[in-house]
Amino acid sequence: MTARYGRVFFMSACLVFLLSSFFSSPVWAGELIDKVKETTDKIIAIVSNPEMKKAEKAAERKRLIREAIDERFDWDEMAKRTLARHWAGRSDAEKKEFVALFGKLLERTYLDKVEGYSGEKVNYEDETIDGQYGTVKVGIITTQDKSISVFYRLKKIGSDWFVYDISIEGVSLINNYRNQFNSIITKSSFQNLMERLKSNVEEGK
Amino acid sequence: MLKRVNKSPFTAVAGSEKPSVIACMNRNPALAWMFLWCLSAALMLGFLPRMAMAGSLSSYDLALADAQSKQEPEEDYYEDEMIEDVSDPLEPFNRAMFVFNDKLYFWVLKPVARVYNEILPEPLRLSFKNFFLNLLTPVRAVNCLLQGKPDAFATELGRFVINTTMGVYGFGDAASVCFDIRRKDEDLGQTLGVYGAGPGVYICWPVFGPSNIRDTIGMVGDGFLNPLYFWPQESAYRIGISGFKVVNGTSLELGEYESIKKAAIDPYVAVRDGYQQYRKNKIKE
Numbered sequence: 001m002t003a004r005y006g007r008v009f010f011m012s013a014c015l016v017f018l019l020s021s022f023f024s025s026p027v028w029a030g031e032l033i034d035k036v037k038e039t040t041d042k043i044i045a046i047v048s049n050p051e052m053k054k055a056e057k058a059a060e061r062k063r064l065i066r067e068a069i070d071e072r073f074d075w076d077e078m079a080k081r082t083l084a085r086h087w088a089g090r091s092d093a094e095k096k097e098f099v100a101l102f103g104k105l106l107e108r109t110y111l112d113k114v115e116g117y118s119g120e121k122v123n124y125e126d127e128t129i130d131g132q133y134g135t136v137k138v139g140i141i142t143t144q145d146k147s148i149s150v151f152y153r154l155k156k157i158g159s160d161w162f163v164y165d166i167s168i169e170g171v172s173l174i175n176n177y178r179n180q181f182n183s184i185i186t187k188s189s190f191q192n193l194m195e196r197l198k199s200n201v202e203e204g205k
Numbered sequence: 206m207l208k209r210v211n212k213s214p215f216t217a218v219a220g221s222e223k224p225s226v227i228a229c230m231n232r233n234p235a236l237a238w239m240f241l242w243c244l245s246a247a248l249m250l251g252f253l254p255r256m257a258m259a260g261s262l263s264s265y266d267l268a269l270a271d272a273q274s275k276q277e278p279e280e281d282y283y284e285d286e287m288i289e290d291v292s293d294p295l296e297p298f299n300r301a302m303f304v305f306n307d308k309l310y311f312w313v314l315k316p317v318a319r320v321y322n323e324i325l326p327e328p329l330r331l332s333f334k335n336f337f338l339n340l341l342t343p344v345r346a347v348n349c350l351l352q353g354k355p356d357a358f359a360t361e362l363g364r365f366v367i368n369t370t371m372g373v374y375g376f377g378d379a380a381s382v383c384f385d386i387r388r389k390d391e392d393l394g395q396t397l398g399v400y401g402a403g404p405g406v407y408i409c410w411p412v413f414g415p416s417n418i419r420d421t422i423g424m425v426g427d428g429f430l431n432p433l434y435f436w437p438q439e440s441a442y443r444i445g446i447s448g449f450k451v452v453n454g455t456s457l458e459l460g461e462y463e464s465i466k467k468a469a470i471d472p473y474v475a476v477r478d479g480y481q482q483y484r485k486n487k488i489k490e
Contacts (some may be wrong), residue, residue: 029489037280061370105468105470109464109467109468111385111462112467112468113464143383144327144457145378145381147332147387169483169486170482170483170485170486170487170489171479172482173481175254175478176475176478176482177470177480179291179468179474180470180471180474180475183469183471183474184470184471184474193470196470196471197470200470202466205237
């Protein structure tokens with residue numbers, strides 16, 4: 001008696017599964033995925049190394065993660081894109097100072113995120129290349145079994161690819177900062193933005 | 206092997222009589238028929254709006270595709286204007302409500318959720334969350350239909366059947382864990398968006414948080430499909446259950462708002478823009 005309904009159940013589950021999997025994409029491997037995966041694996045190796053979790057290693061751990069991120073992230077490009085139309089009007093000194101500060105803010109934000117790593121699964125789902133721009137689609141399964149979709153946007157410089165934007169569940173980091181910065185600059189001034197950036201970076205240390 | 210009269214539609218497919226793990230859940234052939242019937246109904250109902258849309262919305266689709274193709278070569282786009290077009294005439298009110306919600310979180314919700322966090326282990330809190338999500342299946346399923354997504358509707362229906370039985374009244378998300386069938390987050394706000402409704406004025410509601418005209422209408426409409434709207438009758442119980450749901454949900458997301466706030470230079474604009482981007486992406490999906 002029980003076996004029959006077990007099978008009914010299994011069959012119906014299979015049917016639903018088939019219906020839902022028509023639109024899911026196959027697993028990919030490619031040039032861009034390799035680049036993103038290399039950096040991610042490096043960071044995961046550092047944060048999940050028990051030796052590195054000791055209190056006296058905290059500074060070294062931070063330095064190692066920072067190095068791994070710096071290799072793959074293009075802070076210059078990110079800074080330009082967030083200032084958008086306000087970029088051109090800045091002096092060279094202002095540009096330099098802004099790139100340095102904004103880079104620090106992003107680095108810290110990313111560092112905070114990866115330091116909280118607790119065994120989330122990372123699936124590399126897809127990559128697309130369009131000229132000198134490319135996208136890598138990643139699915140993260142959290143420890144609460146929630147799935148989060150992440151897009152890395154990369155730009156080709158020379159023969160290598162660098163990340164210039166990350167979007168999480170459709171929210172682009174660069175768009176988000178661009179709108180914040182535009183709102184501050186148009187309501188007060190670029191100087192005010194720099195002051196607020198500085199105090200945020202100082203506070204977050 | 207025993208021979209018996211069999212009314213289940215799946216008997217022809219099912220071969221030997223080996224016992225299985227899923228087996229003990231159901232002893233009623235009506236379930237199998239109901240499931241088949243629902244599936245075919247889903248397929249037919251789901252296709253109707255899609256066929257209706259084919260005629261009337263084709264020019265809209267073309268315009269959409271056109272806009273997307275124009276966006277693509279984004280070379281040096283930081284020189285151009287790529288600034289948000291969020292309509293926010295209520296900004297002074299919204300900012301006040303943002304501060305109110307911020308205080309509500311740090312002074313009331315977070316301390317309560319932290320105590321609650323200490324008392325109940327995470328798996329139990331997760332299972333409460335699953336239970337509430339399972340109860341909201343009607344909201345998601347109906348909106349899948351309204352958007353002309355028969356496959357998503359079937360997924361929601363299948364998830365409800367699996368989670369209510371195998372998942373024991375929805376406390377376990379068996380559909381995700383055993384079959385990797387994931388929830389389809391559809392709501393009326395998204396449905397209106399699919400049919401071309403813009404977001405309208407941005408509103409930050411006290412308690413409910415970021416929204417806009419379209420999503421507020423959607424939230425009210427979806428409320429009629431929420432089982433809590435029908436039961437229990439006493440509003441005190443309803444508020445109690447809703448409060449418990451909020452505390453339980455918050456206990457699983459402690460620290461998320463804090464990290465958004467820490468990374469932001471203007472948290473109000475960060476949340477406003479984040480909300481709009483998130484909803485835009487949900488509608489596109």
